[in-house]
Amino acid sequence: MSEPWSINWKGRLEKVWLESQALRGNPLGDPATRPVWVYLPPGYDDEPERRYPSVYVIQGMTGQVDMWANRAAFRRSYPELADQLFAGGVAPPCVLVFVDAWTSYGGSQFLDSPGTGRYHTYLCEEVVAWIDAHYRTLTAREHRGISGKSSGGYGALVTPMLRPDVFGALATHAGDALFEVCYQPEFAVVARALRDHYEGSYERFWQAFRHRPAMTKAHDAELINTYCMAACYSAEPSGAVTLPFDTSTGRLRPEVWERWLAWDPVRMASRHAGALRSLHGIYIDAGRSDEFNLDLGAEAFRLELTALGVADVRFELFDGGHSAIEYRYPLALRYLAERLQPA
Structure with a gap:
């Protein structure tokens, strides 16, 4: 065939x-x-x-x-x-x-x-x-x-x-x-999506995402990508994921962002x-x-x-x-x- x-x-x-x-x-x-x-x-x-x-x-x-x-x-x-x-x-x-x-x-x-x-x-x-x-x-x-x-x-x-x-x-x-041109532009998108749809909480996002068809809501891709990158670049020894920005504003957390940049x-x-x-x-x-x-x-x-x-x-x-x-x-x-x- x-x-x-x-x-x-x-x-x-x-x-x-x-x-x-x-x-x-x-x-x-x-x-x-x-x-x-x-x-x-x-x-x-x-x-x-x-x-x-x-x-x-x-x-x-x-x-x-x-x-x-x-x-x-x-x-x-x-x-x-x-x-x-x-x-x-x-x-x-x-x-x-x-x-x-x-x-x-x-x-x-x-x-x-x-x-x-x-x-x-x-x-x-x-x-x-x-x-x-x-x-x-x-x-x-x-x-x-x-x-x-x-x-x-x-x-x-x-x-x-x-x-x-x-x-x-x-x-x-x-x-x-x-990273400042490929990842950072997503941070504002993520902050707004969390604020407007998930009460500012990544935990609420993941709970919702895993109980519906994947990739069916606006900004699923940005939310997943940013969190995954944080899990790879700025996870704590305990496994906790630390984000490089304030989720309420999108403002950078310089000390965490530097950890990301070390992997650029x-x-x-x-x-x-x-x-x-x-x-x-x-x-x-x-x-x-x-x-x-x-x-x-x-x-x-x-x-x-x-x-x-x-x-x-x-x-x-x-x-x-x-x-x-x-x-x-x-x-x-x-x-x-x-x-x-x-x-």
């Missing part, structure tokens, strides 16, 4: 489950056993001695791994686009690893946080080790990359900075960066200059009309890289917004695949 329902696969997609120790007992009670999708390129089964570079693919806010199978009308899913890329010989073959880091707040930013759980550890320690043990991957960091969009783009930016021993290249599509990739770059210079490639793109101003964050991050003397950077602003940009992913995948190959 082929289009519009599927394609004639040249590689294959395996769907497995990984039981995580890092996620066991996480503060939200989310599942510790997670799905992992593994794409094996054409020829994987024909050359049993050959080993392959790997690219880890991570999702944006509210993403869960089975959403990679979703198709829009007249368009292919990303796994299908990747299969087409490799089958056509446009890029050297790689193993792709689709990682699930969903939480009941909608996401994790791929960080370890007392507010959500140990998703950075899960990705870097458990998933990578499991993949290398079960598939024929090249296990040196020079042959392992990471790619993502939006919050996944954020994860793709910060993970190699934090763990350059694990990842040797990155690609980010509209990754969260320059633009500001992190100078602290991790050596890690960034060690990467074998950095791919950055964003739509010029990105609704969350992530084109500005992309430009700010690129300028930081230039100032730090990071050499191998591919940067592009394209005509488009934040959504429906899956056609950009194969461009980054080809870039990574070429740089992760053995000499």
Whole structure:
């Protein structure tokens, strides 16, 4: 069976489950056993001695791994686009690893946080080790990359900075960066929504949200996104979530906002200059009309890289917004695949 329902696969997609120790007992009670999708390129089964570079693919806010199978009308899913890329010989073959880091707040930013759980550890320690043990991957960091969009783009930016021993290249599509332009504009929206609909209380919002169809009220997206980011960037050791603004006015709480800014990739770059210079490639793109101003964050991050003397950077602003940009992913995948190959 082929289009519009599927394609004639040249590689294959395996769907497995990984039981995580890092996620066991996480503060939200989310599942510790997670799905992992593994794409094996054409020829994987024909050359049993050959080993392959790997690219880890991570999702944006509210993403869960089975959403990679979703198709829009007249368009292919990303796994299908990747299969087409490799089958056509446009890029050297790689193993792709689709990682699930969903939480009941909608996401994790791929960080370890007392507010959500140990998703950075899960990705870097458990998933990578499991993949290398079960598939024929090249296990040196020079042959392992990471790619993502939006919050996944954020994860793709910060993970190699934090763990350059694990990842040797990155690609980010509209990754969260320059927090004052991508996050702060939502704070006033959230303060008003809480005041007008939930008596100023996030607890009342969550109670209402979990007892009705999700995303059916105005500002659900902003309320969820802001709270989730706070759970990742400014949770207390107890797990309590501290917001970076006064919910009655939207006025910043500088001491909490500084905790957020410490996780901004633009500001992190100078602290991790050596890690960034060690990467074998950095791919950055964003739509010029990105609704969350992530084109500005992309430009700010690129300028930081230039100032730090990071050499191998591919940067592009394209005509488009934040959504429906899956056609950009194969461009980054080809870039990574070429740089992760053995000499």
